[in-house]
Amino acid sequence: FDTEAGRIDRxxxxxxxxxxxxxxxxxxxxLKEKLGGTVTTISMGPPQAEDALVKCLSMxxxxxxxxxxxAFAGSDTLATAYAMAGAVRKVGDFDLIFCGxxxxxxxxxxxxxxxxxxxxxxxxxxxxxxxxxxxxxxxTREVEDGHERIRCKMPLLITVVKGINVPRxxxxxxxxxx
Numbered sequence: 001f002d003t004e005a006g007r008i009d010r011x012x013x014x015x016x017x018x019x020x021x022x023x024x025x026x027x028x029x030x031l032k033e034k035l036g037g038t039v040t041t042i043s044m045g046p047p048q049a050e051d052a053l054v055k056c057l058s059m060x061x062x063x064x065x066x067x068x069x070x071a072f073a074g075s076d077t078l079a080t081a082y083a084m085a086g087a088v089r090k091v092g093d094f095d096l097i098f099c100g101x102x103x104x105x106x107x108x109x110x111x112x113x114x115x116x117x118x119x120x121x122x123x124x125x126x127x128x129x130x131x132x133x134x135x136x137x138x139x140t141r142e143v144e145d146g147h148e149r150i151r152c153k154m155p156l157l158i159t160v161v162k163g164i165n166v167p168r169x170x171x172x173x174x175x176x177x178x
Contacts, residue, residue, distance in 0.1 A: 005074070017052045020100025022059075022167040024160050027130060028098045029060035029168075035132060037095070038062045042087045044072055044080055058170035058177065065091060081114030088119060096137060097157040101126055109159070116157040123157045124150045128164045 028039045041056040044067040053064035099112035116123035124139035131138040138151045
């Protein structure tokens with residue numbers, strides 16, 4: 001912790017992917033394998049986050065984008081969602097954005113929904129099953145009394161829970177190819 005700046009010093013931390021985001025990546029790659037398309041991963045963090053993006057590529061992502069600038073240091077969820085929305089716009093057309101349900105460092109579950117709001121697209125949160133029906137996504141999620149199915153036209157954003165899948169583990173050759 002940097003007491004002068006009043007924020008966490010992550011300069012010596014290794015780049016690790018949030019476990020919920022691994023489930024989001026796996027869901028995106030599975031859809032790509034089934035239906036075609038392209039998976040682009042976007043991360044915001046220090047330069048060492050590049051290692052995490054290499055892992056994303058080895059798991060089946062086609063492109064990786066790192067937003068890294070000292071100006072982002074100490075960003076709250078609102079600033080993070082705003083920066084990520086700018087990156088999504090820069091990357092270009094998309095049908096579906098997958099996010100993990102929350103980050104493990106803050107557990108707020110706010111960045112995904114804020115990102116959807118910044119992009120002016122609908123969202124389905126806490127999804128544990130995804131189906132594609134032409135231009136629509138059907139997201140299923142567990143609720144207190146059972147399951148809820150929500151059908152929504154693309155483009156949209158969904159946040160996924162850990163129960164949606166088991167993320168693949170890249171092999172050494174997958175990592176060296178990335």
